[in-house]
Amino acid sequence: MISSELLKGSLKTIVLKLLEENGRMYGYEITRRVEEITKGKIVLTYGALYPVLHKLEKEGVLHVESENYNNRMRIYYSLTSKGRSVVKEKVQEMTEFLKSIRFIIDPEFKISYE
Amino acid sequence: MISSELLKGSLKTIVLKLLEENGRMYGYEITRRVEEITKGKIVLTYGALYPVLHKLEKEGVLHVESENYNNRMRIYYSLTSKGRSVVKEKVQEMTEFLKSIRFIIDPEFKISYE
DNA sequence: TGTAATATATAAGAATCTTAAATATAATAA
DNA sequence: TTATTATATTTAAGATTCTTATATATTACA
Numbered sequence A, B: 001m002i003s004s005e006l007l008k009g010s011l012k013t014i015v016l017k018l019l020e021e022n023g024r025m026y027g028y029e030i031t032r033r034v035e036e037i038t039k040g041k042i043v044l045t046y047g048a049l050y051p052v053l054h055k056l057e058k059e060g061v062l063h064v065e066s067e068n069y070n071n072r073m074r075i076y077y078s079l080t081s082k083g084r085s086v087v088k089e090k091v092q093e094m095t096e097f098l099k100s101i102r103f104i105i106d107p108e109f110k111i112s113y114e
Numbered sequence C: 001t002g003t004a005a006t007a008t009a010t011a012a013g014a015a016t017c018t019t020a021a022a023t024a025t026a027a028t029a030a
Numbered sequence D: 001t002t003a004t005t006a007t008a009t010t011t012a013a014g015a016t017t018c019t020t021a022t023a024t025a026t027t028a029c030a
Helices: A011-022 A027-037 A046-058 A081-105 A107-113 B011-022 B027-037 B046-058 B081-105 B107-113
Strands: A024-026 A062-069 A072-079 B024-026 B062-069 B072-079
Touching (some): A011 A027, A011 A046, A011 A072, A011 B081, A024 A027, A027 B081, A046 A062, A072 A081, A081 A107, B011 B027, B011 B081, B027 B046, B046 B062, B046 B072
Antiparallel strands (some): B024 B072, B062 B072
16 A cells, blocks of 8 residues: 555545546545555545545535435535636646656656657 | 645655665755756755755665865765665655556546556 | 855744544444 | 444544745855
8 A cells, every 4th residue: 555645745636536537426435436446555544535625615626515325424526617627737737747756766767758 | 846735745755766866965966956857847945855864864764974065065865775675665655656646647547558 | 246056954834644533324244 | 133344424633744934154157
């Protein structure tokens, strides 16, 4: 499993991108999906995820709908129009970051890339 | 330029990898090199870099030599034997992280990869 | 003579994440 | 039937990391 240290800073981007792909999701579902996609390598903790969801809602990036499913509360999140533009910026930035890190981590990559 | 938020957690790995590649470097040189490699996209601040170097020294990961160059103090850092094994772990972890993030950020990548 | 570049240090504060505990229901296994 | 696992969210305390700002000092260049 990937140490949480590396995860710092990328949580928001992960959440927003998943919402862009899937339309709407609830918190628990997001953690499950991330584990599934990364084969257990990235595990989001609830203590990190839920506060981020609340913050993104306050910022007008996410829209919220509470629903009851089998007597269990589910709070669905989806992107607002602001959210759809924020996710594009975040993904662009992440892509630049991935490329930059690869230049450092894997110098061979840089040579073959240029 | 890449927001510092994304950088959180990867600073140590960047520093250690540069030292693995270059043998020994001083702090200021590390910031210059990172800017050069990433074409200014990643900029390390001194307030983040120097404390990390001190910490890695305390942990026995870095070896330190002070030298005087043109009446200017330079503190050279290089990997200890422990450092050489730590950098391998860190790079391995970073590689897994990059791959996992790409699975999320760029779902097309996942399809073509599997 | 002044400004930019070189070179390191560190304190105060902000932001983010971890850990842990709390709450509650449904489903499954023993 | 009872215990455990899975589902679902919340939030507080503490740790960690990074930013911002300030301090110090020399060399190079305009």
